[in-house]
Amino acid sequence: MSSSPAPCSRSWSISEDSLRRYVQFASESCVQELLAASDTNKGNGNDGWKMLTLDNGVEISKRRSGSLHTFRSRWVLRAVSPQQFITVANAIDAAKQWDSDLVEARYIKDLQDNLSIIRLRFGDNSKPLFRNREFIVYERRETMEDGTLVVAVASLPKEIAAGLHPEQSNAIRGLLLQSGWVVEKLEDDSCVVTYVVQLDPAGWLPKCFVNRFNTKLVMIIENLKKLAQACPSEGEI
Numbered sequence: 001m002s003s004s005p006a007p008c009s010r011s012w013s014i015s016e017d018s019l020r021r022y023v024q025f026a027s028e029s030c031v032q033e034l035l036a037a038s039d040t041n042k043g044n045g046n047d048g049w050k051m052l053t054l055d056n057g058v059e060i061s062k063r064r065s066g067s068l069h070t071f072r073s074r075w076v077l078r079a080v081s082p083q084q085f086i087t088v089a090n091a092i093d094a095a096k097q098w099d100s101d102l103v104e105a106r107y108i109k110d111l112q113d114n115l116s117i118i119r120l121r122f123g124d125n126s127k128p129l130f131r132n133r134e135f136i137v138y139e140r141r142e143t144m145e146d147g148t149l150v151v152a153v154a155s156l157p158k159e160i161a162a163g164l165h166p167e168q169s170n171a172i173r174g175l176l177l178q179s180g181w182v183v184e185k186l187e188d189d190s191c192v193v194t195y196v197v198q199l200d201p202a203g204w205l206p207k208c209f210v211n212r213f214n215t216k217l218v219m220i221i222e223n224l225k226k227l228a229q230a231c232p233s234e235g236e237i
Contacts, residue, residue, distance in 0.1 A: 013163045020111040020158070027140035028117070030140035030152035030178050035074055035144075037193035038182035052214055058221055068177065070198040073217045080228045082149045082183040082191045088227040089181055090141065090151055092118065098223035099237050101126035101216070108164055114141040117156070117164060121171055127216050135162035152180040195221075 014022075048063040049072065058075040077085060088094065095105045104121040111117065116139045122130040140152045155161065155176045167173050178198040183191050195217070 014160065018021055023111060023115055023138045027138055027152050030154050031140065031142055031150050033178060034150055034152055034180045034182050037196045058218065060217055068198060070196060071213060072194065072196050073221060074194045076190060076192050076222060077225060078190045079188050080191060081127055082185050082229045085183050085191055085193060085228045086149050088231050089224060099220055101130055119165055127212055130173055134171040135174050136165055136178050137176055147185050149183040153180060154178050
């Protein structure tokens with residue numbers, strides 16, 4: 001069993017302009033990685049992705065590079081537009097409806113219209129690597145030229161995070177290396193959704209954890225499907 005990470009003893013206080021420029025730079029790489037992971041034309045077996053499950057139209061795959069483990073889920077939402085899905089997935093006040101492990105989600109700072117800093121906190125009953133953890137992350141929202149919607153989320157460096165929100169005694173500061181959504185529009189006002197999350201467990205990842213994490217992804221997908229399908233379309237608003 002790995003030990004809990006030590007609290008960050010240093011914090012950096014930086015200007016809002018410097019923070020904005022850092023997040024813009026860091027999130028660009030995250031956006032491009034998410035787009036690459038969602039590119040089905042690269043799924044030729046040589047890109048490192050290994051399919052774990054394919055059930056009821058939902059594909060869950062994993063890729064490992066060193067100690068890093070990246071999980072990817074992909075599915076088609078019929079009669080749900082990209083905007084309907086993102087409205088649900090990006091509604092921070094409704095996040096606990098589709099991720100039952102989440103105890104708290106709130107905005108710390110808005111840097112500009114498509115850039116925000118968020119605190120996520122998970123409870124004692126959450127899955128491993130999330131249990132009793134909090135994450136200070138940036139969120140970047142982009143609409144690409146072809147209409148594809150991308151939401152990129154990753155942890156801030158621990159010193160910057162500590163300067164924005166000091167660590168709490170009742171939660172361990174976790175590290176979310178990369179995560180996010182890519183939502184591509186289909187011709188019949190449906191969409192293809194790809195969700196990616198990259199973790200660093202600092203070593204070997206037990207098979208039991210992979211199975212539990214798969215179960216968590218399937219649960220999140222099912223909850224999001226129901227919420228997105230219930231969300232009014234643009235013509236109904």
